[in-house]
Amino acid sequence: MTTHQAGAADTVSAKVTGYGISYAVTSILSALLVVLKESNEGVHGLMVAITGHHWVTHGLLDVIVFVALGAVLSRMGGGIRMTGNALIATVVGATVISGAIIAGYFI
Amino acid sequence: MSKELILMLHPTFGVLAIIASVWVFVEALNASDANIVRLRNASVLAAILMWSAYIVGGYWYVVFYGGDKTLIKAGPWPFAHSFFMETKEHVFLMLLLLATYLPIAAYGEVVKKSATRNLVLWTSALVVLLGLAMEGAGAFISMGAKVALLANQI
Numbered sequence: 001m002t003t004h005q006a007g008a009a010d011t012v013s014a015k016v017t018g019y020g021i022s023y024a025v026t027s028i029l030s031a032l033l034v035v036l037k038e039s040n041e042g043v044h045g046l047m048v049a050i051t052g053h054h055w056v057t058h059g060l061l062d063v064i065v066f067v068a069l070g071a072v073l074s075r076m077g078g079g080i081r082m083t084g085n086a087l088i089a090t091v092v093g094a095t096v097i098s099g100a101i102i103a104g105y106f107i
Numbered sequence: 108m109s110k111e112l113i114l115m116l117h118p119t120f121g122v123l124a125i126i127a128s129v130w131v132f133v134e135a136l137n138a139s140d141a142n143i144v145r146l147r148n149a150s151v152l153a154a155i156l157m158w159s160a161y162i163v164g165g166y167w168y169v170v171f172y173g174g175d176k177t178l179i180k181a182g183p184w185p186f187a188h189s190f191f192m193e194t195k196e197h198v199f200l201m202l203l204l205l206a207t208y209l210p211i212a213a214y215g216e217v218v219k220k221s222a223t224r225n226l227v228l229w230t231s232a233l234v235v236l237l238g239l240a241m242e243g244a245g246a247f248i249s250m251g252a253k254v255a256l257l258a259n260q261i
Contacts, residue, residue, distance in 0.1 A: 012223045016215040020226070023208045027201045034197045053169050055196055059161075062200050066207070084222020088229045091208075095233055098201055106193040 010083040018074030019066075020087045024094030026066040031101035033058060038105065110171045117164035118245055124156035124206060125238040131209065132231040138217045138224050150213035150227075153234065157206035161199065168196065179251040183258050187251020195244040202237040209234060 011017075037044045037054055047054040073080050082090070127149050134146035172192075179188040209230050215223040 010220075010222050012212075012220065012226060013215045016212050016223060016226065019208055019211045023204050026204060030197070030200055056165070056169060058197070059165070059200055059203070062204060066204050070211075084220070084225055087222075088226055091205075091226070092229055092233065095201065095205065095237070099198055099237075102197045103190075103194050106190050 010085070011081045012084050012087060014081060015074045017080055017082050017087055018072075018076075019070035020091050021073050021080065021082075022066050022070035024090045025069060026062055027094045027098040028101075029065065030058070030062050031098035033061070034102050035105050110167065113163060113167050114171075117160055117167060118242060120156050120160035120163060121238055121242060121245075124153050124160055125235050125242075127153035127156055128206070128209070128231045128234040128238065131213065132228060132235065135213075135217065135224055135227040135231065138227075140218055143218050146217065146227075147210065147213045150210040150231075153231075154206045154210050157203055157234070157238075161203050164199075175248075175252050178255045179248070182251060182255025184247075184251040184254050187247050191244045191247040191251070195241055195248070198237065199241055202234065202241065205230060205237065206234050 012020075037047055037058070044054055047057040051057045051060065130149040131146060131153060134142050134149060138146060176188055176192070179185060179192075209227070212223065212227050212230050215226075217224050217227055
């Protein structure tokens with residue numbers, strides 16, 4: 001996970017890693033928020049109250065979490081590092097899992 | 108601008124974003140000092156086009172979709188809304204973030220490190236696949252509205 005654990009040739013930069021992990025985390029959180037807001041009137045109502053439409057609030061939250069978490073992870077401890085293959089697996093895995101959660105909920 | 112034109116702009120920007128992502132994929136296959144600027148420009152273009160699709164489609168969805176939603180849900184293909192639209196509107200948010208991440212990855216050490224190059228390849232491929240899925244879901248939603256209108260005429 002850190003620079004010391006992964007060979008320099010196989011790692012990607014701290015910024016690319018940080019925002020990649022941020023994408024994965026935000027993607028999963030976003031999918032879970034779909035389930036939460038669709039199954040809880042209170043959460044849905046709160047999201048409507050914030051911007052006037054639950055989907056607008058949802059998109060805004062996603063962008064804020066992605067940018068903020070990416071900025072933090074890129075700088076944390078000189079920047080988090082992973083091997084390229086691990087980061088690819090994280091990004092692809094999060095996309096598949098999030099997509100499955102969302103599609104599975106609405107089936 | 109008519110609402111129909113706004114609606115047409117959404118898949119248009121989407122298709123152009125897919126094409127730009129294919130362009131990034133191809134440039135990444137042969138990444139070198141000779142094409143890195145082109146690769147990065149294409150990745151920024153893909154992100155801008157995906158954001159354009161999101162803003163235009165989002166505006167139409169929030170302002171105009173309510174009528175279509177009622178129509179589709181009462182028609183022969185209610186799943187065009189309950190599954191395809193609901194899934195599309197939320198998966199699109201992931202796609203937007205992924206398209207935003209593409210230039211971030213492309214501005215990494217794509218030429219020097221195969222790890223970064225492979226990441227760009229996978230990310231651009233995911234944008235293309237999710238983009239095509241969005242286009243397909245959009246087709247189902249349009250057909251849902253069409254069959255509902257046809258059912259009303261009979």
